[in-house]
Amino acid sequence: MKFDLIIxxxxxxxxxxxxxxxxxxAIAHLGYTTDQVKTSDQFRITLDAEDKEKAEDxxxxxxxxxxxxxxxxxxDIEVL
Numbered sequence: 001m002k003f004d005l006i007i008x009x010x011x012x013x014x015x016x017x018x019x020x021x022x023x024x025x026a027i028a029h030l031g032y033t034t035d036q037v038k039t040s041d042q043f044r045i046t047l048d049a050e051d052k053e054k055a056e057d058x059x060x061x062x063x064x065x066x067x068x069x070x071x072x073x074x075x076d077i078e079v080l
């Protein structure tokens with residue numbers, strides 16, 4: 001059965017995010033004030049799995065072995 005996974009990788013709280021800082025400064029140059037800017041990467045993966053639970057397990061394995069550094073990243077998996 002085919003499942004779509006939406007995987008979002010973001011930095012854990014307290015980690016420095018220079019990209020978000022640059023974006024926040026650019027927004028300020030546009031004349032807007034922001035309290036906070038965060039960034040994340042999103043991946044949409046279509047894969048075969050026996051069921052929704054197995055698809056999420058595969059997504060978790062992909063995150064832990066490839067997409068995310070567990071020291072600095074957190075991830076969220078949505079199975080469609």
